[in-house]
Amino acid sequence: MKMHVISKSNDVLAGFRLAGVVGTNVRNEKQLEDCLELLLGDSDTGIILISQDVYEMGKDIIARRMRDRRLPLLVTIE
Template identity: 40%
Template sequence: MRMFLISDNGDTLTGMRLAGVEGVVVRTRDELRAALEKALADKELGILLLMERFGREFPELIDDVKLHHRLPLIVEIPDRHGTGRAPDFITSYVNEAIGLKL
């Protein structure tokens, strides 16, 4: 199984290529949809890396893939400017999941 990156900037793609991960840079909704369709058609693809920005700006596209396809596993990664999540994201997630304040 292989990994593939769908990025919104060339810097992230260049860094991932140095690690042996191929990918594509997309800028628009239509380009993202086409890249997702191509990735879903590739049966050798096990992990699909997406920028967090896509999950925020186009949640219906990303959620549809997550809900209707077993593979590839979608992993949202932050861009070079950092994550859009709150600093205590993990703690609040655990608190919500178990119902206890840690």
């Protein structure tokens, strides 16, 4: 299973990239929704890490998309 990080910060993405984790930079709710759609459609995605600021920006979208799903695991990071 793959891990993916979603953040507004290029520094966060660079840090995770050094650890071998692919990431996506999102700036608005539309980008977040598009990113989640792609990740949730990929059965290999096991963990999605979302920065706290992105979570706060799109918590309604995230709740709607993750409702009744067991995988992938969604973890917020600071």
